[in-house]
Amino acid sequence: MAGVIEQNLAAQGIILHEPASPVANYVGFVRTGNLLFVSGQLCLDPEGNLIAKGKLGADVTVEEGNAAARGCAINLLAQVKAALGDLDKVARVVRLGGFVNSAPDFADGPKVLNGASDLMVAAFGEKGRHSRSTVGVAALPANAAVEIEGLFEVA
Amino acid sequence: MAGVIEQNLAAQGIILHEPASPVANYVGFVRTGNLLFVSGQLCLDPEGNLIAKGKLGADVTVEEGNAAARGCAINLLAQVKAALGDLDKVARVVRLGGFVNSAPDFADGPKVLNGASDLMVAAFGEKGRHSRSTVGVAALPANAAVEIEGLFEVA
Amino acid sequence: MAGVIEQNLAAQGIILHEPASPVANYVGFVRTGNLLFVSGQLCLDPEGNLIAKGKLGADVTVEEGNAAARGCAINLLAQVKAALGDLDKVARVVRLGGFVNSAPDFADGPKVLNGASDLMVAAFGEKGRHSRSTVGVAALPANAAVEIEGLFEVA
Numbered sequence: 001m002a003g004v005i006e007q008n009l010a011a012q013g014i015i016l017h018e019p020a021s022p023v024a025n026y027v028g029f030v031r032t033g034n035l036l037f038v039s040g041q042l043c044l045d046p047e048g049n050l051i052a053k054g055k056l057g058a059d060v061t062v063e064e065g066n067a068a069a070r071g072c073a074i075n076l077l078a079q080v081k082a083a084l085g086d087l088d089k090v091a092r093v094v095r096l097g098g099f100v101n102s103a104p105d106f107a108d109g110p111k112v113l114n115g116a117s118d119l120m121v122a123a124f125g126e127k128g129r130h131s132r133s134t135v136g137v138a139a140l141p142a143n144a145a146v147e148i149e150g151l152f153e154v155a
Numbered sequence: 156m157a158g159v160i161e162q163n164l165a166a167q168g169i170i171l172h173e174p175a176s177p178v179a180n181y182v183g184f185v186r187t188g189n190l191l192f193v194s195g196q197l198c199l200d201p202e203g204n205l206i207a208k209g210k211l212g213a214d215v216t217v218e219e220g221n222a223a224a225r226g227c228a229i230n231l232l233a234q235v236k237a238a239l240g241d242l243d244k245v246a247r248v249v250r251l252g253g254f255v256n257s258a259p260d261f262a263d264g265p266k267v268l269n270g271a272s273d274l275m276v277a278a279f280g281e282k283g284r285h286s287r288s289t290v291g292v293a294a295l296p297a298n299a300a301v302e303i304e305g306l307f308e309v310a
Numbered sequence: 311m312a313g314v315i316e317q318n319l320a321a322q323g324i325i326l327h328e329p330a331s332p333v334a335n336y337v338g339f340v341r342t343g344n345l346l347f348v349s350g351q352l353c354l355d356p357e358g359n360l361i362a363k364g365k366l367g368a369d370v371t372v373e374e375g376n377a378a379a380r381g382c383a384i385n386l387l388a389q390v391k392a393a394l395g396d397l398d399k400v401a402r403v404v405r406l407g408g409f410v411n412s413a414p415d416f417a418d419g420p421k422v423l424n425g426a427s428d429l430m431v432a433a434f435g436e437k438g439r440h441s442r443s444t445v446g447v448a449a450l451p452a453n454a455a456v457e458i459e460g461l462f463e464v465a
Contacts, residue, residue, distance in 0.1 A: 035187065108296070129182045131193060132194050134195060
């Protein structure tokens with residue numbers, strides 16, 4: 001049976017799929033003490049297709065980037081569920097590190113990342129408010145538009 | 156009454172202003188246990204204007220970038236003060252993550268970041284020495300020249 | 311006398327040299343509690359020469375980048391040895407943050423970072439599996455092809 005947070009997400013139409021395991025010598029998450037570090041998640045939908053591909057400021061609009069960041073956040077939560085079994089065990093979203101595939105003159109990274117920040121607060125309420133860094137990068141794996149890593153405190 | 160570290164900074168002409176709260180679903184800092192994660196700070200002066208705008212290697216000199224990184228560091232300390240009430244509670248500056256808005260051939264990021272590292276040691280002495288990563292990014296929010304995130308150990 | 315992990319590395323032909331101290335107000339590592347944060351390491355060989363210089367997708371092949379990432383990983387372990395005295399004290403490799411100097415259309419950062427991930431598992435086995443973020447950046451210090459930062463849990 002899903003916990004309160006996951007039911008809350010389901011009521012908003014968000015279903016967490018089991019994350020694919022990386023096909024390499026790294027893993028989706030590592031817990032140390034009560035800190036859970038989650039690997040950078042690309043903006044993939046449940047079928048494994050990119051929600052947005054290419055660069056903000058060139059190929060991808062801010063609105064599309066915002067939706068992509070939301071997708072990254074959902075994938076972060078899928079990893080947290082795989083790690084803890086239940087999202088209710090999250091005491092706090094500590095940090096999101098957001099990487100936006102950017103043309104050199106793109107200055108609106110925060111509007112993109114808000115798609116992830118809003119999802120965290122939609123899921124966890126006040127416990128979802130996090131520290132955040134947003135930077136525009138030159139390239140991302142698979143030419144994804146957005147990649148986000150996360151740090152969570154476990155209750 | 157300001158603590159020893161803050162008096163030390165004031166003697167060097169550095170006054171910490173109350174940081175603006177982010178106008179989004181994230182916050183300036185999150186504490187978990189004795190670790191304080193501070194969000195990426197742009198090179199804004201106390202009036203909210205960018206100290207340096209654009210790219211190192213194109214629009215901004217190393218000297219201007221160094222001053223911008225110092226400004227980021229001051230903004231990190233303003234967040235730490237807001238979090239802890241008193242900078243004297245900092246046991247150690249653990250890590251700075253520095254993002255330098257860079258033209259593709261700019262190789263002097265460390266000289267830029269030294270502006271922040273020097274400020275941390277000016278404030279905290281030996282406790283101010285930190286681990287550091289310096290990278291050149293394609294774009295930053297508001298076209299800022301420098302963004303720096305911080306991690307602090309609380310006594 | 312070297313510990314088991316270091317003997318294991320030596321049997322694979324990997325010798326850890328004493329890392330150079332940064333010539334600035336930061337340090338190679340900071341330990342807080344049982345977490346060891348290691349500064350971003352460039353792809354330098356033991357003589358201090360870059361293993362690969364320039365950008366993936368332009369000047370550097372994926373194979374060369376993979377070897378460069380392996381070099382960064384060796385330098386991370388040299389810092390860990392300097393910090394702890396013995397790599398056997400590592401309980402877990404928690405996180406690698408990988409920055410690949412990238413032309414704007416380079417999408418194969420993960421294949422580059424695998425050079426570091428594989429080295430961690432070659433050294434530590436299952437304890438070497440880590441969370442990871444891979445991004446393509448516009449520029450790196452000294453025009454290095456790869457920079458990687460690390461987080462380790464100490465036993």
